[in-house]
Amino acid sequence: MYALEVKNLCKSFGKLKAVDNASFNVPEGSVFGLIGRNGAGKTTTIRMMMNIYMPDSGEVILRGSTVGQEFKNSVGYLPEERGLYKKMRVLETLLYFAELKGKAGKNLTKKAKEYLERFDLTDRINSKVEELSKGNQQKIQFIATILHDPEFVILDEPFSGLDPINTNLLREIILEKKNEGKIIIFSTHLMDFAEKMCDHIAMIDHGKIILNGSLSQLKSKYAQRNISLNYEGDISFLNNHQMVEKISDFGNTTGIKVKLPEHTQQLLKLLIDNNVTVKKFDANDISLQEIFVQLAGKEEDVMEVPYV
């Protein structure tokens, strides 16, 4: 059962085709990652999903009917570029964003205060937002995203610009929401992070969806003949070796693709025979990054090393 179905979305800005016939499905209870490099069309897709932009064509279906205000009310959205009213006070800000979602009342105020306490902000409850540090402003923004208890949490590049403390805090929130059975959708260009958090993904490149589905299924499909290796020593003898099709260095790990499935065992033996210390040898494993490089070609900015 799908919670959201994205069907044939297209969006152009003048001559630029930002999103080109994008289709994918977000299953109930999933953590869904929309993955692609900067400028691939992630934000535009997310904006269309939330009806901030109208698609040129295509539609987004929420459990059987086209998305509209009802969806907006059940979404907590954290955009990539975050902002708050500087002159507004902390509690006032939180209550205002919830009021826009149609939530108000004593319970909500109580909940807001609980969150502030949990995030160590109780003493700033009546401060103006501009008096807070940047990190604390980000915390306020997180609370504003989830205070109205949304069924969908949509995060656009959620970890960009966060300090390590807030990165952990946000990860905590995501996991908590996942355990509550909420649906979490986020976009990111950080493959490692997506790989750790998501169970379903869609990869977007130049506005086109190049891959989508459950992460484990995708991995097993792309992982045949792939070995993910951590080692110490010299493996240059593998270059141009008859059973190796390709070697890719990803920094922490090295991806090796052999020509035939039975070569996997032979490779391990070869490494040991050549005095290479094998720290991790993961047969039939492939990183999301490798899949992406296979599909989209050049690596460029997908190589960025994440905080997490």
Place this chain on the structure above:
Amino acid sequence: MFNHRVLAVLKRELREKLMSKSFILMTILIPVFMFGIIGVQTLVMSYEGDSNTKVEVITESAQLTQKCQLYFDDLDFVKDGTYKITYNTVAASDIRNYIDNKKQDLMGDKLTGIIFIPEKALENKKLEYYSNTPSNRTIPQKIDGPVNKVLLDEYFSNKNLSEDELQFARMGIDFSSFKVSEKNEIEEQGFGNTILAYLFSFMLYISLLFSGQMTMQSVQEEKNSKIVEVLLSSVSSKELMTGKIFGSTITSTFQMAIWLLPVLAIISTTWFVLPPEFVVDITVGHLIYFLINFFLAVIIFHGLFATVGAIFENSQEAQSGMWPVMLLIMIPFFISFSILRNPNNPMAVVSSYLPFATLMVMPGRYTVVDLPLWQLFVSGLVNVATIAAIFPLAGKIYRVGILRTGKKPSWSEVIKWMKYKY
């Protein structure tokens, strides 16, 4: 149109604006500033800088000199010491020599000027004025009336006229203005309404410019700080714009109502006793009309200012981009001044029905002319039609602009936005 989201936006606008220091300051300072300007202007106009003026009046006969002295000593500006007048009798043939002798006095500040009334003046009223600054007309203008009366007296004194006839000849022309209107009685009218019309035009102009720019800045703040994307995940851009504009419209109208309170007090109470020439002749209904018109004006212009705010990324670009909106306020403002001279000049009449212009021109015109109701009604219809015509377009530009970043868009790009499907 007014669901809970629009109301939430509207409430926030009201809270933010009504409680702000700048609103309270504006509400108090603008009237002070306005009356200050009027006061300074009146002061500058009335101050002719002619205190401590020393004039010598010379005639050719001792009799005329005496008559002048007798007459001039009674004048206000002589009595209060502003003018010190000395008198002398010199024949026309000697006047040049006399002036030569007085040259030193005229160049210094012992003597401001010499007025010579030759014998011939009794036939042609031609006088001579000697000064080192003869282009300064203040002294001749002040003196010519009294001299004329002296000459008249002298001229008619041997013509055997009665005092009454003489009195008549001395009188100048005095117009009394009467306002003819649909009302039954014909009333004598002073400057009160003209001043009020000035005031109305000024208040419209200043309020629209100031509050319009504030709305623009507030849209810019949302755009620049990226709050708008969070807002748009909850409300549609239409709801956001509606809430914002109604919020600022209510604030501005409330402020205007406060500014109108003194006028209301003048026309409906007896607390203020105005001199008859300044009595204002308008009704409470008139003030209500003014407020309704203002309400519509704020909706229209704040809509435009908000749109400009959404188009540009930083406030400098926005400042330079708002000139078309400024012109829509300023040109009608200047037209509204021509009305005060002649309320029936064709430009005034036509512009009081044109979109945008009618908002500025009609209130002033209505203050000085008694307009039939249908004219106000037509003006109102034009305003409502203007709102209906511009808001779908403004809304589209707002929607595209508010999320757009990057280089400053050209006007032709902005026009293209209207065709975008957003």
